[in-house]
Each structure stands twice: as C-alpha cells, then as structure tokens.
Amino acid sequence: MFALMQSTRVQHLRVIVDPATGLRAVVAIHGERHPQALGGCRYLHYPDDDSAMAEAVRLAEVMSFKAALAGLPVGGAQAVIMRNAYVDNRAALFEAFGRFVETLNGTYVAAIDSGTSTADMDCVALHTRHVTCTAGAGDTSRPTAEGVFAGIRAAALARLGSSDLEGLRVGVQGLGHIGYTLASLLRGAGADLLVSDVDPGRVQLAMDQLDARPVAAERMASTPCDIFAPCGFGAMLNYQSVGQLRCAAVAGCANGQLGDLAVADQLEERGILYAPDYVINAGGLIHAALSHSGEADGQLARYLQGIGQRLTGIFAQAQAQHRSPARVAQEMAERLVYG
Structure with missing residues (x-):
C-alpha cells in the first residue's frame, strides 16, 4: 500500500x-x-x-487531476x-x-x-458541514451530462470538422442517470441515437422517448457510428474492444474507460480520437465544488463550457505532436498538480 x-x-x-x-x-x-x-x-x-x-x-x-484540469x-x-x-x-x-x-x-x-x-x-x-451533493445541493447527473455534451461537440469539431451534431450517429453505452440525460441532450441536438444497457427497460424508454435504436450490449463496440459514448462502468476500452470499434471518436462519461494508458495509443494508431474521461466528465465534480462554496448559480455554466474549451486545446496539442490526447492530458494534469 x-x-x-x-x-x-x-x-x-x-x-x-x-x-x-x-x-x-x-x-x-x-x-x-x-x-x-x-x-x-x-x-x-x-x-x-x-x-x-x-x-x-x-x-x-x-x-x-480532474479538479486541476477543470480549474477548480x-x-x-x-x-x-x-x-x-x-x-x-x-x-x-x-x-x-x-x-x-x-x-x-x-x-x-x-x-x-x-x-x-x-x-x-x-x-x-447531520454531523458535518464538509459534505456536498445533499438534496439541497441538487443532483450532479445533469451537470455531468452537460459537460460530456460540450465535450462531444468539441470532439465532433476536432475529428469531423463541425460541432453541429445534427444527423450524427452517436452510440450511447449505458443509460443510467447520466447516460440517459446525455442521450436526451444529444437527441435534442438532432443526433441519431444508438443505445444499449443491461436494463431492457431503460432501452425501451429511450426507444419510446428519444426515438433511439437498440443495440445488443455485446455488439455496441463494433456497431458503426460517428461518436461512441461509454457511459457505463469503466475499463471497457481494452486491446480487444478497441480493435472492434468503428467510430471516429470516443467521448463518454464513464470513469476509468481505459484498461491501460497504452490502450489510448492504440486508439491513436487507429485514428480514433479519444476524449480523456477525467476531462470530459468533470461536470459533476464542478457542480459539487461550486455548490459547496456557494458559487454554483453564477459560475456553473462558465465552468461547464470550459470542458469543451479544454478538450479543444488538448486535441490540438495532441494532433500537433502526433500523440494520444490521453498522454497530453495526463502531462497537463501532472504539471498543474505537481508543478
């Protein structure tokens, strides 16, 4: 230890x-x-x-790292x-x-x-004031999803040439609170949704409410789409699953998406843009920190917009250096945290 x-x-x-x-x-x-x-x-x-x-x-x-890159x-x-x-x-x-x-x-x-x-x-x-995400502070699902949505627009701009999501096919894997909210935002922006979840009820709800098309969980990684959004549990990106991907970019809210940092290099070799998870999914942490400090109402939108801006900078640097955005983001975070 x-x-x-x-x-x-x-x-x-x-x-x-x-x-x-x-x-x-x-x-x-x-x-x-x-x-x-x-x-x-x-x-x-x-x-x-x-x-x-x-x-x-x-x-x-x-x-x-997440707090540092979010500017908190x-x-x-x-x-x-x-x-x-x-x-x-x-x-x-x-x-x-x-x-x-x-x-x-x-x-x-x-x-x-x-x-x-x-x-x-x-x-x-009841026993300490050093806590956030209480009922009074509000749920973090919405700001997390909004931050990921901003990140997906940044990924679309970097890899597909436009931040307009109208008509883009986005595969959302995992329809929990954050994943479903993200799917709703994507549908509102005109995206064509493919969805999968271990709960068939969540999939049916997305079909009924968001006009989404269902995909079997085991086929989600290999189903063609413009952007793949992992929103379930982490470490789903490994050497085998990355070899199956048929997308231009990976940008989702799941924590710990990479089984190993070297997997990010494999994504880069395949020409698939990767949005580092602790950059794109920082919205919940931002909301929690600002709520605890009493600044959520005035600052939240600006911080969430900053997620897309930060990713745009990371993507540009990664492209210039012919490196994975995950490598670039980690070095940025280490400089901010360790000096």
Whole structure:
C-alpha cells in the first residue's frame, strides 16, 4: 500500500471502523496545493480490504487531476465504504461516516459516487458541514451530462470538422442517470441515437422517448457510428474492444474507460480520437465544488463550457505532436498538480 501511495503521491490515508453500525471506510487525500480536497464516497462490495484501499488511492489521484484540469481550487480525494451483504441501519452507518468526516477538520469534502445517493449525503450532513451533493445541493447527473455534451461537440469539431451534431450517429453505452440525460441532450441536438444497457427497460424508454435504436450490449463496440459514448462502468476500452470499434471518436462519461494508458495509443494508431474521461466528465465534480462554496448559480455554466474549451486545446496539442490526447492530458494534469 505504501508503494501505491508513493506512486500516486497520495499523502494521507485515513481508516475508520465503527462496530456499532458496521462502518468500515477509508479516505485517501491527494495533493498538498490546496487545504481542502473533494471527492466521491463509494459504497460498494470489495473482495478484501486491500482492494478497497487501492481503489481509494487510485481514484484520489484521478480526482486531483480532474479538479486541476477543470480549474477548480480544490485537491482530489476519494472515500470508500465497504458494503456488507446486510446492513441493519443504512442511515446510522452514513451518520457514523459523517462523524468521521468531521474529525478530518475540513481537509476532505464528501460527495456522492457509485452506490451512494443524496439521501446518504443528507445523513452525513447531520454531523458535518464538509459534505456536498445533499438534496439541497441538487443532483450532479445533469451537470455531468452537460459537460460530456460540450465535450462531444468539441470532439465532433476536432475529428469531423463541425460541432453541429445534427444527423450524427452517436452510440450511447449505458443509460443510467447520466447516460440517459446525455442521450436526451444529444437527441435534442438532432443526433441519431444508438443505445444499449443491461436494463431492457431503460432501452425501451429511450426507444419510446428519444426515438433511439437498440443495440445488443455485446455488439455496441463494433456497431458503426460517428461518436461512441461509454457511459457505463469503466475499463471497457481494452486491446480487444478497441480493435472492434468503428467510430471516429470516443467521448463518454464513464470513469476509468481505459484498461491501460497504452490502450489510448492504440486508439491513436487507429485514428480514433479519444476524449480523456477525467476531462470530459468533470461536470459533476464542478457542480459539487461550486455548490459547496456557494458559487454554483453564477459560475456553473462558465465552468461547464470550459470542458469543451479544454478538450479543444488538448486535441490540438495532441494532433500537433502526433500523440494520444490521453498522454497530453495526463502531462497537463501532472504539471498543474505537481508543478
């Protein structure tokens, strides 16, 4: 674990166990340039403690990069709560987590992530003010989708010559809260939608409401489209799946889309433009940070527009250097975070 912390430059790893509620949690805090770090709180099952800690450490660095490239004055962090098969009182568990967050004296601000909800953050907020994504702060799905939408327009401009999405075929893989909202925005812009999801009900809803065409999940990667938008769980881009892609660009909201950074080089070799995930999907983090600071109403639109502008700059530099945008984005983030 120390080796992983050193390789990602995570400075702090805090662990809490509360037998009364069954809480077992870890918080990783990355970067020392800002006194406050913000990051999601995951509530998932993990095969062992080391897996949970490793995910917290890895994602804390990603959140730090995401915040830096979005221009936010916060560091990155990640909390992981290990989910048991049964919990007696979920509200009590998250209240216990809130008491733990309070002991960190504002160095960590909690937000929703996989497995958590605004109701959970409301429980956390009963014991600390260092939390966002509560019911009062609003859902992050919409701003995340809006940021990805801006990124898709930037990708279309860079690879297809126009940011106009009218008539473009976009494949949306994953129709969760963010994916479905993104699909709605794309349809509103005149895009021709192809959709897939493990939940047939979500697919049917997209067919009924968005005039989308369904594609079997196992065929989505190989189905021809202009832009492929991965919006499910991460690491779906690997050496095998990239070889099947038949699109001009990949631009979606899923976290950790690349199984390995070298996969981005494979995309570049195939002439497929890649929008780095922690740049294009920063809208949720932006909303959470601005809501916590009380600036969401006046600044959110400007920050979301900046996602497309940042990607345009990354794409231009990548093209000039004949490199993957993922490599360019990582170097930009490392300069901003590490100096």
